[in-house]
Each structure stands twice: as structure tokens, then as C-alpha cells.
Amino acid sequence: MTPTLRVLLCLGLSVGLRTPVQAEAVEYHLEKEGSLAPWKTQEPLEPGDKLMSSITRMTEGYAGRYRCQYRSPAGWSERSDPLELVVITGEYEKPSLLSQQGPIVASGQNLSLQCRSDVGLDIFILHKERGRVQPKRIFLQIQTGLSQAHFPLDTVAREPPTGAAPRSGPCSASVRWEGEGSPGLSGPRTQEAHEEEGAAQGSGQISHRDSLPGLSVGLRTPVQAGPLPKPTIRAEPGPVIPLGSPVTIWCQGTPGAVEYHLDKEGIPGPWKIEKPLKPGDKVMFSIPEMTELDAGIYRCYSHSPAGWSERSDPLELVVTGSSRKPSLSALPSPVVASGGNVTLQCGSWDGFARFILTKEGDHRLFWALDSQPQPSRKYQALFPVGPVTLSYRGTFRCYGCYRNSPQVCSNSSDALELLVPGESGKPSLLSQQGPIVAAGQNLTLQCRSDVRYDRFALHKEGGWDLPQSLVLQPQAGLSQAHFPLDTVSSSHGGRYRCYGGYKLSSEWSAPSDPLDILVAGWLRDRPSLSVQPGPRVASGEHVTLLCQSQSPRDTFLLSKEVAADLPLHLTSKHPAQQFQAEFSMSPVTSAHGGTYRCYSSRSTSPYLLSLPSEPLELLVSGAADTISPSQNNSDPKIGE
Numbered sequence: 001m002t003p004t005l006r007v008l009l010c011l012g013l014s015v016g017l018r019t020p021v022q023a024e025a026v027e028y029h030l031e032k033e034g035s036l037a038p039w040k041t042q043e044p045l046e047p048g049d050k051l052m053s054s055i056t057r058m059t060e061g062y063a064g065r066y067r068c069q070y071r072s073p074a075g076w077s078e079r080s081d082p083l084e085l086v087v088i089t090g091e092y093e094k095p096s097l098l099s100q101q102g103p104i105v106a107s108g109q110n111l112s113l114q115c116r117s118d119v120g121l122d123i124f125i126l127h128k129e130r131g132r133v134q135p136k137r138i139f140l141q142i143q144t145g146l147s148q149a150h151f152p153l154d155t156v157a158r159e160p161p162t163g164a165a166p167r168s169g170p171c172s173a174s175v176r177w178e179g180e181g182s183p184g185l186s187g188p189r190t191q192e193a194h195e196e197e198g199a200a201q202g203s204g205q206i207s208h209r210d211s212l213p214g215l216s217v218g219l220r221t222p223v224q225a226g227p228l229p230k231p232t233i234r235a236e237p238g239p240v241i242p243l244g245s246p247v248t249i250w251c252q253g254t255p256g257a258v259e260y261h262l263d264k265e266g267i268p269g270p271w272k273i274e275k276p277l278k279p280g281d282k283v284m285f286s287i288p289e290m291t292e293l294d295a296g297i298y299r300c301y302s303h304s305p306a307g308w309s310e311r312s313d314p315l316e317l318v319v320t321g322s323s324r325k326p327s328l329s330a331l332p333s334p335v336v337a338s339g340g341n342v343t344l345q346c347g348s349w350d351g352f353a354r355f356i357l358t359k360e361g362d363h364r365l366f367w368a369l370d371s372q373p374q375p376s377r378k379y380q381a382l383f384p385v386g387p388v389t390l391s392y393r394g395t396f397r398c399y400g401c402y403r404n405s406p407q408v409c410s411n412s413s414d415a416l417e418l419l420v421p422g423e424s425g426k427p428s429l430l431s432q433q434g435p436i437v438a439a440g441q442n443l444t445l446q447c448r449s450d451v452r453y454d455r456f457a458l459h460k461e462g463g464w465d466l467p468q469s470l471v472l473q474p475q476a477g478l479s480q481a482h483f484p485l486d487t488v489s490s491s492h493g494g495r496y497r498c499y500g501g502y503k504l505s506s507e508w509s510a511p512s513d514p515l516d517i518l519v520a521g522w523l524r525d526r527p528s529l530s531v532q533p534g535p536r537v538a539s540g541e542h543v544t545l546l547c548q549s550q551s552p553r554d555t556f557l558l559s560k561e562v563a564a565d566l567p568l569h570l571t572s573k574h575p576a577q578q579f580q581a582e583f584s585m586s587p588v589t590s591a592h593g594g595t596y597r598c599y600s601s602r603s604t605s606p607y608l609l610s611l612p613s614e615p616l617e618l619l620v621s622g623a624a625d626t627i628s629p630s631q632n633n634s635d636p637k638i639g640e
Contacts, residue, residue, distance in 0.1 A: 025070040031079070033065040063087040086125065095124070098266060116148030124149035229254060230310035233300050235317060240358050240399070240409075241290040243321035252282030253302035253309055263311070265297040279304070295319040295407035316368075318399070320409045324350060326400045328357075328413035331382075335419045335459045335497075335511075341386030344396060346413065347378055352400030355381035356409065360395040371400075385418070393420040393506045419459070419508055421499060425451045426510040429458075429498045436518045436559055436567065436599070436609065441488045445496060447512065448480030453500030456481040457508065461495040493519040493607030516607065518557070518567070520599060523610040525551040529558075529598045531616060539622030540587045547598035547613065548580040554603050556581035561595040561615075572600075593620040 028051050029038040042051050055062055063086060067079040095117035115124045231253035241247045251260050257276065260283045264271040274283040287294050295318060299311040326348035336342045346355040357367040369381040379400070385392060396416045399409040427449035437443050447456040456479075479500070485492060497511040527549040537543050547556040549572075559567035570581035579600070585592050596616045599609040 024072045024074070025077075026073070027071040028068060029070075030066060030068050033067075033082070058085075058087055060087050096266065097126075111153040113151045113153065114148060115151065126151045228302075228304065228307060228309035231257075231260070231300055231302050231312045233298065233312040233315045235315060238358075239316055240318045240320060240356070243291070243319055244289050247287045247290055247294075247317065249285040249287070249298060249300070249315065249317075250282055251285070251300035251302070251312065253280070253300075254304065255280035256304040256306065257302035257309070258305075259303045260300055261303070262298060262300045265299075265314075271298070290317075290319050292319055292322065292405065292408045295405070297407070316407060318356065318401070318407045318409050320399050321411050322408050323400070323402075323410040324348070325411040326350075326352070326355065326398055326413050328396065328398045328416045330416060330418065332462065333459070334416060335421070335499075336386070336388045336392075338389060338420055339387050341384065342388060342418065344383040344385060344398070344416065344418075345380060346383070346398035346400070347380035348400050348410070349378055350400060350410070351402070352379050352410070353403035354401050354406060355398055356401065357383050357396060357398045358412075360397075360415075388418075388420055390420050390422065390507070393418055393508070417457075419457060419499065421508050421510050424500070424507075424509040425449065427451070427453070427456065427498055427500045427512050429496060429512040429515045431515060431517060435516055436520050437488050437492070439488055439490070439519055439521045443485040443488050443492060443517070445483045445485065445498070445515070445517075446480060447483065447498035447500070448478045449500050449509075450478060451500060451509070453479045453509070454503040455501050456483075457499045457501065458483045459497055459499070459511075461497070461514070463494070488519055490519055490522055490608055493517055493522075493605075495607075518599075518607050518609050520609040521611050522608040523551075523553075523600065523602070525549055525553070525600060526611040527553075527556065527598055527600045527613045529596060529613040529616045531618060535617060536619045536621065537588055539589055539620055542584070542586040543588050543592070543618070545583040545585070545596060545598070545616070545618075546580060547583070547600070548578055549600045549610070551579065551600065551610075553579045553600035553610070555601045555606065557599045557601065557609065558583045559597055559599070561597075567599075588620050590620050590622070593618055 026043060028042050028044070030040040030042075030053055031038050040053050042053065044051055065082045065084050067082055069077050069079045071077075095115050098114045098116070113126060115126060231251050233249065233251050235241075236248045236250065249262065251262065251274075253260065256279045258279050260274050260276070261270040262272045262274070262285050272285045274285060276283050285300075296316075298315045298317060299313070301311045302309045326346050329345050330336075331343040331345055333342070344357060346357060352371050354368060354370050357369075367383050369383060371379040371381055373379055381398075383398075394417070396418060397412040397414075399412055401407065401409040427447050430446045430448075431437070432444050432446060433441065445458060447458060483498075494517060496515045496517060497513075499511055500509040501507060527547050530546045530548075532544045532546065533541075545558060547558060549556075554572045556570055556572060557567040558570075568583055570583060572579050572581055583598075594617070596618060597612040597614075599612055601609050
């Protein structure tokens with residue numbers, strides 16, 4: 001007897017009324033839909049006896065719908081209701097069978113089973129072992145790329161908690177018929193009691209040739225389900241576990257509990273059973289090496305002399321490391337002021353159906369969101385965070401998971417540190433090359449403080465990159481760090497701040513004052529610089545430096561060699577088609593003496609400058625003084 005036949009006969013397919021057969025019935029016909037003549041004709045050993053027609057080895061040729069009728073001296077009976085025989089060839093991958101309410105249901109609760117497959121099946125059939133529940137046959141419903149069907153089973157009847165029904169053993173292929181008036185046609189008899197408790201089995205069907213049977217779902221009604229409080233369940237070191245790593249599931253119930261059951265969604269019966277060393281103690285269920293088969297949703301419940309507890313809240317275990325890592329970024333920035341909002345974006349070009357986000361030190365799934373496909377064919381999920389408090393600071397990672405295995409996920413993204421500045425003393429930020437750097441030049445920024453910080457972080461305004469953390473480099477009583485930013489390109493232009501922090505804390509200082517880095521030579525024009533009344537002036541006179549460009553420019557900057565101050569900048573004036581700006585100095589002092597250059601820029605990209613003008617040296621004669629130069633309507637901030 002083949003396994004295919006065993007499953008078919010255990011289905012107990014039966015349609016029609018079973019009524020006694022007239023004693024004088026002398027001949028029976030068995031018809032198969034699509035056949036012109038009776039499929040089989042038999043006579044009973046005695047008039048009126050029921051007959052059995054055997055199929056010794058089930059093949060695809062026997063699949064189909066059957067009816068029977070009998071002949072007596074009074075004439076022919078009506079045909080029986082149809083009996084459908086389905087052969088399971090294993091040609092298609094088996095579907096999955098889920099209980100939407102979980103494998104444990106309370107008496108009186110509504111129950112619905114779901115059969116689904118990622119193969120394009122046309123029909124689904126549901127069968128219950130150990131019972132005369134008729135198989136249910138439902139056409140598919142296409143949703144989110146799956147073919148699936150829902151089987152509502154109405155209200156659950158209360159039955160003793162004897163556990164899930166065992167699977168039937170091998171059985172013969174036989175068709176029995178009996179009848180008076182309209183005969184009945186059935187598969188082999190099963191237990192007479194209509195039990196609500198049992199194992200349901202689903203299969204997807206195309207015509208009469210089925211896939212392999214799906215997983216069974218054991219439906220059990222525990223003793224006194226509900227009165228005892230549910231236990232707590234948690235995982236160590238957490239619910240997101242790398243492939244091959246160990247994990248421990250802890251379940252703790254009420255005092256007096258003598259046994260704990262752990263259920264895994266989609267698995268019939270308890271997944272594991274443990275007894276505490278003494279009543280009421282928590283128990284642990286160990287998984288020494290996490291595999292893809294261990295991923296899923298778990299619940300636990302306990303038994304005590306008072307009865308069964310409710311099931312715990314669900315615990316979702318996710319195994320990672322099955323595919324390439326996604327990317328994680330913060331919009332608009334990973335630096336967020338307390339009370340602000342930020343969006344963490346997890347994305348990948350792989351076809352992930354959902355993404356999960358975790359935070360270091362948080363022993364639970366932080367978030368899980370369905371994927372949002374983009375026009376670019378990239379898959380992503382946006383996790384809104386806020387209003388942000390200091391508790392949000394820390395390191396985040398995200399993972400991508402596929403639709404058919406939602407708890408089997410990718411490698412982790414690179415770490416993203418969310419920085420929420422505090423109120424401690426702010427450091428200072430300097431550029432060793434000055435605020436204006438040439439394209440192709442090496443750039444290093446220095447963050448330092450007289451507070452003994454252990455590490456520093458550098459952040460570029462509008463940048464999505466992680467703040468860079470460097471260990472303390474003590475020098476001259478200062479804590480400081482150098483940030484080499486490699487060869488200068490247009491992307492280096494912008495506004496920077498730095499923060500101080502401590503090794504064993506996620507707390508960061510208030511930000512430094514901003515430092516603007518300007519990249520010269522990105523615009524190919526070279527403005528000219530002139531001085532009125534001339535390059536030699538006496539102290540106290542009025543001097544104007546004029547910067548002009550032949551190209552359309554709306555901003556001009558004036559810088560002085562060796563000066564630590566930011567360059568002056570003015571909006572362009574363009575009389576007679578000339579684009580220019582006038583930098584006035586009055587009254588001139590000896591401090592104004594030195595070498596000057598000017599640059600042009602556009603307000604749309606204020607950190608990218610033209611080539612520098614030729615140098616102009618201003619000589620100031622007369623008594624020396626220390627009066628600082630007037631900036632005369634100049635604003636040292638760029639682009640504001």
C-alpha cells in the first residue's frame with residue numbers, strides 16, 4: 001500500500017446519506033464520472049447486502065468522482081451522492097496549514113484554518129483526522145503573491161484535553177456502498193463520534209492530483225483554559241539570533257506549576273515539555289544551535305493542580321545570516337535633538353517582504369514593518385522614531401526577511417548610532433588646513449575639549465553617514481581627536497560639528513560651534529581683486545576691496561592669509577552687467593595689513609567656491625594699534 005493511498009483513505013471522503021439497503025437488491029453499479037459504461041458491476045452474496053469494491057494500488061487513473069446505484073425487482077434506485085477520490089502524487093510542493101487563533105483554542109471560540117502555498121494552485125481541500133467531518137473544498141484566494149484559502153470551522157465544542165489525535169495508520173483502498181432509495185457512498189469508516197478535537201490536514205489541488213499533504217495543526221482545548229494567569233516568556237540573549245548560535249527560552253508561571261509546555265506555531269502538539277526542579281520555578285528550553293527550522297513564533301503555558309494556565313504572549317524568534325545585508329540610514333540625520341523626530345530607513349535591492357529593526361541592549365524586536373517597493377525596484381521600510389528622548393540614543397541594526405519565511409532573515413546591516421546630544425560642556429572643532437581647502441588637498445579636522453572625554457564623534461550637517469568615534473589622544477592637558485577626511489572633493493564641503501563622550505556611556509555632550517568647510521576650485525572662474533584708493537594706505541583712511549567676476553555669481557568671499565577668522569562674504573551686485581561685491585574697511589588699522597584673496601560662489605551650493613583671485617597685499621602705514629577690523633555689513637556665516 002502506498003503512502004499516497006493511506007492519506008487518501010484516511011481522508012474519509014463521504015457524500016450522501018447512509019440508509020439501509022433494500023433486502024431484495026440484487027445488483028450494484030459503480031459509475032466513474034467521464035466513463036460511458038458502469039465502472040464496475042457487482043452482485044451481493046445475499047440480496048440486500050452492502051458491497052465492497054477494492055482498489056489495491058491507487059494511481060492517477062482512479063482519481064475522480066464516483067456514484068453508485070442498485071437494482072431490485074422493483075427497478076433501479078436513484079444514483080448516490082458523489083464521492084470524490086483524490087490521489088496525492090507529490091508533484092507539487094506541500095502547502096502550509098495554519099490556525100489563525102493558534103493551536104490551542106478555548107471552548108466557544110471561533111476557529112478558522114488557513115491553507116496557503118506559493119505555488120499557483122487552483123483548489124484547496126481540508127480534512128480532519130479521526131472524525132467524520134466532511135472534507136472542505138475551497139477555491140483559492142490570491143493575496144500578496146500567495147494562493148490561499150480560509151476554512152471557517154465555527155464555534156469550538158468543549159472536549160476533554162486528551163491531546164491531538166494520532167494519525168491513522170495505513171488502510172486499504174476500498175469503496176463500500178449501501179442503500180435504499182438513494183444509496184450512500186463512502187470511504188472506509190472512521191470513529192463515529194464527531195470530535196472537535198483532532199488534527200486537521202490541508203492540501204492544495206489542481207484537478208484530482210494533489211500536492212504533498214501540508215503540516216498538521218493539532219487543535220487542543222486545555223483543562224480549565226483561562227482561569228490561571230498566563231506565564232511570561234523571553235529569550236536570552238534576545239529574539240534575534242545569528243545562524244548556529246545558542247538561545248534559551250525562559251518560561252515562568254504561577255507558584256505550584258509542575259509542568260511547562262512550549263508550543264511552536266504550525267507544529268502539532270507541544271514542541272517541548274519541561275518540568276521545574278520544584279513547583280513554580282521557571283524553566284528553560286534550550287536550542288544549542290539556532291537553525292532556520294527553529295525560527296518562528298512560540299508560546300508557553302503551565303499545568304498545576306489547579307489546572308492549565310492561559311498561553312503566554314507570543315515570542316518571535318528570528319534567525320539571521322541567510323542572505324546579504326541591507327543598508328540602514330537616518331533621515332535627515334543620525335544626530336537628533338531631544339524632542340525631535342528621525343526616520344530610520346532600512347533598504348535593499350533584494351526582494352525582502354519585511355524588515356526588522358533592533359537596538360543594542362533591547363531584548364526584544366524593536367520594530368517589524370512590511371516592505372514598501374519603490375519605483376527604483378528597491379525594497380525598503382521607514383521606521384519613524386520620536387519624539388526622541390535620551391533613552392533612544394544607542395546603536396541600531398536592521399535585517400531583511402523573505403515572505404515565505406518571515407522569521408528567516410538576512411545578515412545585519414552596518415551599525416547606526418543614533419546620537420542625542422546632552423547638556424555637558426561642548427568641545428571645539430578646528431580645521432588644520434583652515435576653513436577654505438582646495439580640491440585634491442588632504443583634510444583633517446580636530447575636535448578637542450578641556451573636559452576629559454574618552455571619545456569624540458564628528459557629524460556633517462545633512463549627511464547620512466555615521467558619526468565617527470575616535471579614542472582620546474591626550475595632549476597638553478586637553479582631550480582631543482583627529483579626524484582625517486582623506487582627499488578633498490565636492491562632498492567634503494559643508495557644516496560640521498563634533499561631540500564628546502565616554503567609553504562606557506551612550507551619553508554625548510552638547511555640539512561644538514559649527515565649522516564650515518569651503519572647497520575652492522570647484523567653479524572654474526577666477527575673479528579679480530582690486531583696492532581703492534590703492535594698496536598702500538595710511539592708518540585711519542577708508543579702504544574698499546572690490547571682487548569682480550565675468551561669470552554670473554550671486555556671492556563673493558574675501559579671505560586673509562593666516563587669519564583664523566571665517567572669510568567675509570557679501571551678496572553680489574551687478575551694475576552694467578558686472579558681478580561684483582565691495583568689502584569696505586574703515587577706519588583702517590595696522591591689523592588690516594596682509595595678503596587677501598577673493599572667491600565667487602552660488603547661493604544654491606554655498607560651500608563650493610571658484611578658483612582664488614590673484615593675491616593682493618594691503619600695506620598700512622602709521623601708528624600701530626590693536627583695533628580689530630570692521631566687517632561693515634559683512635556676515636561671517638556662509639549661506640545664511
